Amino acid sequence: MQLLLEKIRQQGIVLPNNVLKVDSFINHQMDPQLMKEIGKEFARRFQNEGVTKILTIESSGIAPAIMTALVMNVPVIFAKKRKPLTLTEHAYTSSVYSYTKQETNIISVSKDYLKSNDTVLIIDDFLANGEAALGLINIVNEAQAKVAGIGIVIEKSFQEGAKKITNKGYRLESLARIASLENGTVTFYHEHSLKV
Ligand code: G4P
Numbered sequence: 001m002q003l004l005l006e007k008i009r010q011q012g013i014v015l016p017n018n019v020l021k022v023d024s025f026i027n028h029q030m031d032p033q034l035m036k037e038i039g040k041e042f043a044r045r046f047q048n049e050g051v052t053k054i055l056t057i058e059s060s061g062i063a064p065a066i067m068t069a070l071v072m073n074v075p076v077i078f079a080k081k082r083k084p085l086t087l088t089e090h091a092y093t094s095s096v097y098s099y100t101k102q103e104t105n106i107i108s109v110s111k112d113y114l115k116s117n118d119t120v121l122i123i124d125d126f127l128a129n130g131e132a133a134l135g136l137i138n139i140v141n142e143a144q145a146k147v148a149g150i151g152i153v154i155e156k157s158f159q160e161g162a163k164k165i166t167n168k169g170y171r172l173e174s175l176a177r178i179a180s181l182e183n184g185t186v187t188f189y190h191e192h193s194l195k196v
Pocket of ligand 1 (some may be wrong): 018019020022027038040058059060061097098099100101107125126127128129130131132133156
């Protein structure tokens with residue numbers, strides 16, 4: 001997605017430890033026009049999958065997820081990272097380890113909002129080690145619903161997440177695929193050439 005790649009080139013900051021800071025348009029300040037285009041693009045790519053619900057995880061997945069949901073005209077659910085008292089045992093849960101933050105979160109979704117007849121599109125901002133996406137997949141499986149696919153705004157293709165997901169047979173669509181962040185430079189996989 002050209003607009004996204006340009007934005008990453010212009011405003012992305014490469015931090016040590018292979019982290020791409022995109023706080024000026026995704027993770028802190030958000031660019032609504034870009035999010036709208038992201039929503040349209042995910043909706044276009046998954047239009048034939050029979051999606052009935054979109055699932056993401058708080059907090060940065062919510063913006064691209066709600067824009068996609070708006071275009072697809074389906075509800076969006078965000079998994080909560082801390083199990084609130086009101087969810088108690090009436091929730092699907094999964095354990096998600098964050099390598100970046102070195103902490104484990106129990107993520108949860110109320111059983112009220114995910115049913116076995118749902119076809120669920122999972123959306124998130126980053127795919128790195130894939131723990132968050134796999135946790136969301138577990139939750140959909142627990143609900144005995146169907147995974148339509150996984151839509152990612154920025155995939156760090158040099159980390160394990162993408163392989164873990166595609167090896168399990170799920171459809172993965174990433175709008176920006178980063179081959180490397182070495183030497184402080186963002187290198188993308190070219191859309192029509194190299195594929196991991
Ligand atoms: P995973 O998301 O694929 O499971 O990998 P990892 O455990 O490494 O990621 C943990 C958190 O760090 C996730 O956010 C993920 O989006 C974020 N992250 C990973 N790599 C990068 C990166 O290069 N740049 C930025 N900006 N974020 C990265 P989270 O803990 O769920 O946070 P949030 O959604 O509340 O912001």
